[in-house]
Amino acid sequence: MNTKIATILLLASATTLAACAKKAPEQLPPPPPATVQPTPQPTPQVQPTGPQVGSQDHFAAAVGSATTIYFDTDRYNVDSQDAAALQAQAQYFARYPQISFTIQGHADERGTREYNLALGERRANAAKNFLVSLGVDPGRIAVVSYGKERPVALGSNEGAWAQNRRAASVIIT
Amino acid sequence: MTKTYLLFLTAALIAAPAAAQGAQDLGAPVGEDGPVETIAVEGDDADGPLRGTVTDESAWSDIGIAIPAFATDRDRPTPANADGTEALGREVARVITANLRNNGLFKPVGPDSLPQPAFPQITAPAFGNWSGRGAEMLVHGYVRARDDGRLVVGCYLYDVALQNELVREGWVVGPADWRRAAHKCSDLIFARLTGESPFFDSRIAYIAETGPKDRRVKRLAVMDSDGANHRFLTLGSATALTPRYSPDYSKILYLSYVDGNPRIYVYDIGSGKQTLVTENRNPTIAPRWSPDGQSILYSMAVAGNTDIYRVPATGGQSVRLTNNPGIDVGGSYSPDGRKIVFESDRSGSQQCYVMDADGSNQKRISFFGGRCATPEWSPRGDQIAFTRIAGDFNVAVMNTSGGSIRVLTRGWQDEAPTWAPNGRIIQFFRTEKNTGRSGIWQVDLTGQNERRLPTPVDASDPAWGPIRP
Numbered sequence: 001m002n003t004k005i006a007t008i009l010l011l012a013s014a015t016t017l018a019a020c021a022k023k024a025p026e027q028l029p030p031p032p033p034a035t036v037q038p039t040p041q042p043t044p045q046v047q048p049t050g051p052q053v054g055s056q057d058h059f060a061a062a063v064g065s066a067t068t069i070y071f072d073t074d075r076y077n078v079d080s081q082d083a084a085a086l087q088a089q090a091q092y093f094a095r096y097p098q099i100s101f102t103i104q105g106h107a108d109e110r111g112t113r114e115y116n117l118a119l120g121e122r123r124a125n126a127a128k129n130f131l132v133s134l135g136v137d138p139g140r141i142a143v144v145s146y147g148k149e150r151p152v153a154l155g156s157n158e159g160a161w162a163q164n165r166r167a168a169s170v171i172i173t
Numbered sequence: 174m175t176k177t178y179l180l181f182l183t184a185a186l187i188a189a190p191a192a193a194q195g196a197q198d199l200g201a202p203v204g205e206d207g208p209v210e211t212i213a214v215e216g217d218d219a220d221g222p223l224r225g226t227v228t229d230e231s232a233w234s235d236i237g238i239a240i241p242a243f244a245t246d247r248d249r250p251t252p253a254n255a256d257g258t259e260a261l262g263r264e265v266a267r268v269i270t271a272n273l274r275n276n277g278l279f280k281p282v283g284p285d286s287l288p289q290p291a292f293p294q295i296t297a298p299a300f301g302n303w304s305g306r307g308a309e310m311l312v313h314g315y316v317r318a319r320d321d322g323r324l325v326v327g328c329y330l331y332d333v334a335l336q337n338e339l340v341r342e343g344w345v346v347g348p349a350d351w352r353r354a355a356h357k358c359s360d361l362i363f364a365r366l367t368g369e370s371p372f373f374d375s376r377i378a379y380i381a382e383t384g385p386k387d388r389r390v391k392r393l394a395v396m397d398s399d400g401a402n403h404r405f406l407t408l409g410s411a412t413a414l415t416p417r418y419s420p421d422y423s424k425i426l427y428l429s430y431v432d433g434n435p436r437i438y439v440y441d442i443g444s445g446k447q448t449l450v451t452e453n454r455n456p457t458i459a460p461r462w463s464p465d466g467q468s469i470l471y472s473m474a475v476a477g478n479t480d481i482y483r484v485p486a487t488g489g490q491s492v493r494l495t496n497n498p499g500i501d502v503g504g505s506y507s508p509d510g511r512k513i514v515f516e517s518d519r520s521g522s523q524q525c526y527v528m529d530a531d532g533s534n535q536k537r538i539s540f541f542g543g544r545c546a547t548p549e550w551s552p553r554g555d556q557i558a559f560t561r562i563a564g565d566f567n568v569a570v571m572n573t574s575g576g577s578i579r580v581l582t583r584g585w586q587d588e589a590p591t592w593a594p595n596g597r598i599i600q601f602f603r604t605e606k607n608t609g610r611s612g613i614w615q616v617d618l619t620g621q622n623e624r625r626l627p628t629p630v631d632a633s634d635p636a637w638g639p640i641r642p
Contacts, residue, residue, distance in 0.1 A: 074522065076477075109609065110558050112546040112588050114415060114459040115516065115523055115635070117428075117435060118472065118479035118500040121456060125477025144434055145456065145474070149412060154386045156606040 001016045009149040054099055056171045061167040067170040069127060073108070073161075076122040085125060089169055090134035090160045100172045103127050108161035120145030127167040142172065187492035197410040198431045200446020203395075203404045207347040209357065209641070214327040214343035223439040236366070239308035239333075240270045242284035244292040253348035258324075261351060262316040263289075265326065265439055268355035269312065270375050272399060273362065277622030282308070295329060297445070302335045308333050312362060328358035330365055340365045346619075351565070352401055356452065360640070370595035373398055377600070378416035378425050379613060381405060382631040386609035391633075393427055393440070398593075398637070400627045406440065415459060416499045418638035419466050419486075426450065426460035426469060437471050439486075451484055451491055459503045462486070463510055470494075470504040470513070481515055494532035505550045505574075506530070514538070514548040514557050514573075525559055525575065533539065538575030547589045552639075560588040568601045581620040589633075594640040600626070602633040
C-alpha cells in the first residue's frame with residue numbers, strides 16, 4: 001500500500017515538474033514523514049509522535065500536495081495530474097473509512113463574484129464525482145464553494161491565479 | 174427613548190430561541206425609519222413655467238445655483254442638531270449643495286460662501302442681490318420645529334433672471350430623518366431642472382470589507398445614497414455577500430455563510446430577523462427581487478450545476494426557469510416584470526441572455542467578443558448595464574438587444590453595476606490589483622462624472638434601492 005502511494009506521489013511530482021505554465025506552482029508542504037520513511041508502519045496508532053489520524057495534518061502527511069487539485073481558467077475538468085492526486089486521496093480515504101471530509105471549491109479573482117461561486121461549486125463537485133468513481137462513499141463527502149472569497153495566493157498575476165483555481169479536500173474533525 | 178428600549182428588549186427576546194437553533198451573525202436591528210409627509214407650503218402663486226428637459230448635459234453643468242442656509246422662523250432646540258434649528262437650516266443647505274455638486278450636473282454654491290436670507294425672504298427673495306452674484310437659480314428654504322418635535326422643511330426653487338418661482342414643496346419629518354428632507358429638496362430641484370426622475374432620497378445596501386486579502390471580513394451594511402446614516406447589519410463572523418433591497422425597503426435579500434454554506438436569507442429590517450429564501454440543502458446564490466416585490470429569483474446549484482429559480486416572496490413552491498448544463502446565474506427583471514436578463518456560460522463563456530419571465534424564449538444578446546456578466550436592467554427599461562470582461566473588467570451599458578455598447582469605466586476590475594432609481598447613474602465596485610482592496614464608485618451615463626463613494630471601510634456589491642416614498 002505504502003509503496004503504491006509513494007509511486008503515485010513520485011509520478012505526481014514528476015508530472016508537476018513537467019506541467020505547463022497553466023498549472024499552479026504548488027507550494028510544497030513539509031516533507032511527508034509517514035511515506036518517505038522506508039520502514040512501513042502497519043500500525044500507525046502505536047506511532048509515538050506525528051499527526052493523529054483524522055486530522056488535516058495526517059492527511060497532508062500521507063498524500064502530500066495531493067490534498068488539492070488545480071484547474072485552468074473557467075474550467076472544471078479533472079485532468080491526468082488531478083486524477084493522480086485524487087487517486088492518492090481515494091487510497092487514503094479507503095484506508096481510513098471513518099474519516100469524512102469537505103471539498104472546498106475556489107476560483108481566482110479574475111471573475112465576477114456570483115459566477116465564481118457557481119464555478120467553485122462545479123469544481124468541488126467534479127472532484128467529488130471523481131472520488132466517488134474511485135469508490136469513496138458520497139455520504140462521506142461534503143462540498144462547499146467559496147468562489148473568489150478565499151484566495152491562498154495573494155498576488156494579481158497568472159501564478160497566483162493558478163494556485164487559487166482549486167478544489168481542496170479538508171478533513172472534517 | 175423608552176420606545177427604543179422596548180423595541181430592543183422585544184428583539185432580544187425573540188432572537189433568543191433563534192440563536193439557540195444555530196449560528197447567528199446579526200447585529201441589533203436598526204428598525205425602519207419614520208414616514209415623510211408631504212405638505213403644501215406657502216408661496217405667492219402657482220407653479221412657474223417649465224424650463225424644458227435636459228438633452229445636452231454640458232449646457233447644465235455651468236448653471237449657477239445659489240443655495241444659502243435655510244432660514245428658521247424661530248431658533249429652537251431640536252434633537253436633529255445640538256445648536257438648534259438655525260444651525261440645522263445651514264446643514265440642510267450643505268447636504269443639498271453636496272448632492273447637486275457630487276453628481277456632476279450642476280455647479281452649486283453653498284451656504285458657507287453666501288449671505289443668509291431672513292425668514293420672510295424665503296417666499297420673497299431679494300432677486301437683485303442674487304443676480305448680482307451671477308446666480309441663475311436660487312434655492313431657498315426654511316426649517317421649523319413643531320411643538321410635537323417634528324420638523325417642517327420647506328423648499329423653493331427660483332429662476333433669478335425671470336424673478337419667478339419654479340417649484341416648491343414641503344415635508345414633515347421626524348428629527349432623525351432631517352437629511353431625508355434635504356434629499357427630497359435635492360430631488361425636487363434636480364427633477365425640475367433636468368426633467369429627469371428623482372434619485373437622491375434612496376438607500377444603498379452593500380458589503381463592508383475589512384482585513385487582509387486572504388482573511389477578508391465581509392459584513393452586510395446599508396447607507397443613504399450620499400453615504401450618510403451608515404449601519405452595519407451583520408457582525409462579520411460569517412461572510413455576507415450580494416445584498417438586494419426589496420422595492421419597499423422592508424427587507425434585504427443577501428447571501429450568508431452563517432451555517433457554513435452559501436445560502437440566501439431574507440432579512441427583515443423592521444424586526445431584525447431573517448429566514449432562508451428556500452428550505453433546501455443545496456447552496457443558493459445571486460438573489461434578486463421582481464419589480465413588484467412579489468417574487469424572488471435565486472440561483473441554486475444541484476450536484477454542481479447552477480440554474481435560476483423563482484419563488485414567491487412569501488414562500489412556497491419554487492419554479493425552475495433555466496435547465497441547462499452550463500452555469501446559469503443572476504437575473505434582472507425588466508421594469509415591467511415581463512423579461513429577465515441573466516448570464517450563462519452555456520456557449521463556453523459568460524454571456525448575457527434574455528428570457529421571458531416564465532423562463533421561455535431564452536436568447537443570447539451579447540456578441541461583442543468579450544464576456545458579459547452581472548447584467549442589470551435599467552429602471553427606465555431601455556438599457557442593460559453589465560460587467561464587460563475583455564482583458565480588464567469594465568462597467569458598460571447596451572440596449573436590450575445587446576447593441577450600442579458603451580464602456581463607462583476603465584478600472585482594472587470594475588464589476589457588478591447597480592442603477593440609480595432614475596436610471597441616470599450607475600454604481601459598481603472597483604477592486605485594486607494585488608491588494609484586493611475595494612470601493613464603491615459611481616458614474617453617470619456619459620461616463621464623464623466618476624467618483625468614489627465615501628464609506629467607513631472598503632466596500633463592494635452595492636445595491637441601489639428605489640426612490641423612497
